[in-house]
C-alpha cells in the first residue's frame with residue numbers, strides 16, 4: 287500500500303488548485319476517490335454467483351471446521367502408542383462414529399475423513415503397519431495426536447471467514463461452502479456508462495469518410511471493464527463535439543449510472559467541450575493535469591449522483607489515465623479498499639533522456655535477468671499517446687519516475703505487468 291491520499295476538501299471539486307502545477311498520481315487518485323459517492327448498495331446472492339463480486343459485510347462461520355475430530359489418513363486409529371494392537375471396528379468417511387471407546391491395546395480400521403472413535407490417541411498410516419489377521423504391529427514410533435485433524439483447528443465458530451470489502455473468488459466460495467453458508471451480502475454491480483466524444487468518431491465496422499477515425503477507446507474500456515463481474519457496463523455511444531448536446535447526454539447518463547467514463551474533449555482545444563457541458567448540466571468538476579505521460583489531461587467530477595471521469599482522447603493516454611487515476615473511483619464505488627498499482631522493481635534495457643516532471647509509462651517487454659537478479663525491461667515502439675501497435679507485443683508498461691534526468695542501461699526502472707492492471 288502506498289501512503290494515504292492527501293486530505294480532501296469536503297467537496298473535492300472545491301479543493302484549492304495549486305497554481306498551474308501538475309497533480310501527483312496520489313493527489314489525482316485522492317481526487318477521483320473523493321468524488322465517488324461511497325460504495326453502492328447491497329444485495330444478497332447465492333454463493334454460486336458471487337465470484338468477482340465484492341463482499342459487503344464480514345461473514346462469520348456458523349460451524350467449526352473441521353466439524354469433528356477426524357482421521358487425516360487411511361490406516362488405524364490407535365487407543366495407545368505401543369507397537370501391538372488388536373483391531374476392533376471399522377470407520378469410513380460419513381460413518382457416524384463409535385459409541386464405545388477403544389481400550390488401550392485396541393485399534394480400529396479408519397479411512398481418511400472418518401470421525402475419530404472415542405479413546406483413540408493417534409492414527410497410524412496403513413503403510414506404516416504390519417497387519418496379520420485381527421492384529422497389527424507398528425513399524426515405527428508414533429506421536430500422540432498423529433494424523434488426527436481436530437475439530438475447529440481450521441476455523442472456530444464465529445471466526446470471520448470472509449472479511450468485508452474483498453473481491454470474491456473461488457477461495458471464498460470454498461470456505462463459505464465448507465461452512466455451510468449458501469448466500470451472502472455483496473455490493474450490487476456498479477453501473478458504469480462509457481461514452482466517447484468527438485465528431486470524428488465512427489463505430490468499428492462502418493466505413494470512414496475523410497477525416498474520420500474509428501472509435502477505439504469505448505471498445506477498449508468496455509473490454510477492460512466489461513469482463514469484471516462487479517461492474518455493469520452501459521454503452522452510451524459517441525457524443526458529438528457540441529456543448530448543448532453533450533450536456534444533454536451526460537445529464538441523461540448521470541441519471542442511469544453510478545460512474546460515467548468518457549474519453550476525449552478533456553484538453554484545451556476549441557472543440558473540447560466536456561467541462562463546459564458538465565457544468566451546464568449542473569455538475570461540478572476539476573480539470574486536472576496529472577504528472578503522467580501520457581494521460582495528463584483528466585477531468586474528474588460529479589454530476590447528480592454519478593462520478594464522472596473524463597479520460598484524454600488519445601487511446602494509449604486514455605488507457606494510462608484510466609489505470610492510474612480513473613480506476614480508483616470505481617474501486618471506491620465497488621466497496622474495495624484502494625489498491626495502488628505498484629510497479630515491480632526492474633532495470634532498464636534501454637537509454638533515454640528523463641521524462642521531466644511527469645512519470646512516463648511506455649509499452650515494454652521483459653527480456654531476461656540482470657546481474658543483480660532483477661528483470662530487464664525493453665521499451666517497445668517510439669512512444670506516442672496515439673500509438674497502439676507497441677502495446678500488442680508488450681507484456682506491460684515500463685515506468686520511469688518523474689524527475690529522473692537520464693536513464694542509462696542498467697538503471698532502476700519500474701515495470702507494471704498488464705495482469706496486475708486487468709482488474710479494478
Ligand SMILES: Nc1nc2c(c(=O)[nH]1)N[C@H]1C(S)=C(S)[C@@H](COP(=O)(O)OP(=O)(O)OC[C@H]3O[C@@H](n4cnc5c(N)ncnc54)[C@H](O)[C@@H]3O)O[C@H]1N2
Nearest residue numbers: 482484500501502503504550551552553558598599600603
Ligand atoms: N494545445 C494543447 N493541445 C493539446 C494538449 C495541451 O496540453 N495543449 N494536450 C495534448 C494531450 S497530452 C492530449 S492526451 C490530448 C487530449 O485531448 P482530448 O482529451 O481533448 O481529446 P481529443 O482532442 O478529443 O482527441 C485527441 C486525439 O485522440 C483521438 N481520439 C479521441 N477519441 C478517440 C477514440 N474514442 N478512439 C480513438 N481515438 C480517439 C482524436 O481523434 C485525437 O486525435 O490533447 C493534446 N492536445
Ligand code: MOO
Nearest residue numbers: 580581582603671
Ligand atoms: O499526455 Mo497526452 O496524455 O500525451 O497524450
